[in-house]
Amino acid sequence: MALFKKLEGQGHTPTLFSAFIYFDLSFMIWTILGPLSSEIIESFALGGFVMSAGQKATLLSLPILSGALLRIPLGFSVDKFGAKKTALSSQFIVILALLLVYFLGDSITYTQLLSIALVIGFAGASFAVALPQAGQWYPPKLQGLVLGIAGSAYFGVVMGFIFAPKIAQYYGWQTVFLVEAFLAMILFITYVLLAKDAPADVYKSNPKKLKDYVKLLKDKDTWWFNLFYAVSFGGFVGFGVFLKLYLTDTYSDEMAEIGLSWFAEDNIKVMAGYFGALCIFAGTILRPIGGSIADKIGGIKALYIFFSIVTIMVTINALVTLPFPIVVLVFFITMANLGMANGAVFQLVPQRFAKDIGVMVGIVGAAGGIGGTALIKTLGWSKGTFDGYTVGFLIFAGITVIAIAGLSIVKTRWRTTWGLASGGMI
Helix, strand or coil, rough: CCHCCCCCCCCCCHHHHHHHHHCCCCCHCCCCCCCCCHHHHHHHHHHCCCHHHHHHHHHHHHHHHHHHHHHHHHHHHHHHHCCHHHHHHHHHHHHHHHHHHHHHHHHHHHHHHHHHHHHHHHHHCCCHHHHHHCCCCCCCHHHHHHHHHCCCCHHHHHHHHHHHHHHHHHHHHEEEEHHHHHHHHHHHHHHHCCCCCCCCCCCCCCCCHHHHHHHCCCCHHHHHHHHHHHHHHHHHHHHHHHHHHHHHHHHHHHHHHHHHHHHHHHHHHHHHHHHHHHHHHHHHHHHHHHHHHHHHCHHHHHHHHHHHHHHHHHHHHHHHCCCCCHHHHHHHHHHHHHHHHHHHHHHHHHCCHHHHHHHHHHHHHHHHHHHHHHHHHHHHHHHHHHHHCCHHHHHHHHHHHHHHHHHHHHHHHHHCCCCHCCCCCC
16 A cells, blocks of 8 residues: 555546556457367357367467557557547457457357457557556656556456356357457446546657667667567466466366366366466566566576576476376466566666667567467467477477577676666666
8 A cells, every 4th residue: 555655646546547447458358269268169169160279379369469569550549649549449449349259149250250359459459558548647756656557457367267268158158258348348438537648748748750669679689678578478478378278178187087177068168267367367466576576686687587497397398297286386387487577577678778668668568479479379380280289388498498598698798788877687
């Protein structure tokens, strides 16, 4: 509560609340195909369309990819038209897509669902809208707290994994989209009534231009940060979206044997969703802890630790056939360290790119989404090609090792150049 007292008399609380709700619900919508993956795949199979491993991965990865790519144009839209208009326009598009799924019902085709998955990416791009909407109202000294509140979106992902499978079990997976559309409508009305763009005397706009992105993309440090965030956030969102499908595909028999199915096949899907939520929650709740650890020991050292643990966990899962309780523990540890690595990356980015942080958030955020897309597609390719996920996990572990090697390459230069000037721990 002491942290929130710092906001008293500052900024615009209704806008901060609206941005938080918008971001949280949007991330739930963005990742909803993950907790519904097994139900959707089974529904299509009953209708005569059996998805290949590659088709499953494509379906799950498309919202992540489009959400990553849409962050940059929505960032431009915030500068040109304002955050509120951009948020409402995006939300309206998402509501239409959600309602379309429900009204198409069992007649929906795989191609139609792919198209809707692309549109759902607008929800993932909320990152580029909600944070400026809230941050514009507050002074620089409160930006960390304000953006931390507005950006607490991963709880929406957890809620999706907890409730979506249960709703699908009783009412069908399309009903989940109707529920989300209803929630999105409430959010839309809330945004209309409560959210406001900061006036010019509070926030002096500094519109981003395409040349700003081009300039930063010529900087090799930008690409190092892209790699680190593609591993940390890409790993987090990629595993998060794919986890339920992986558990039901690999451990259904074992879950039934140890009684987690309650003797009903549908409950296996529900329980897999719960365990997926548990692992995602680990990374969610520990993300700020990762930033705090990075503040104390330095972002580079923190990333060494987090990436090393992730490499070990993923390699163990790839090479050893683990019993179900142990594999859940392995993913819990993996997701926890990926979440903390997210916090550590963004402990470093503002120190290196303090003057260009708005543009860098867009670039690095897009890289994270692309990393998640690549992970999902790699796991699907591994399953389709080798009838297992071992190769996919090993590829991700190998890329994480490359990121660790990258830390070794840049650490001396960073610490002796901008690290000294920033005054922070790197």
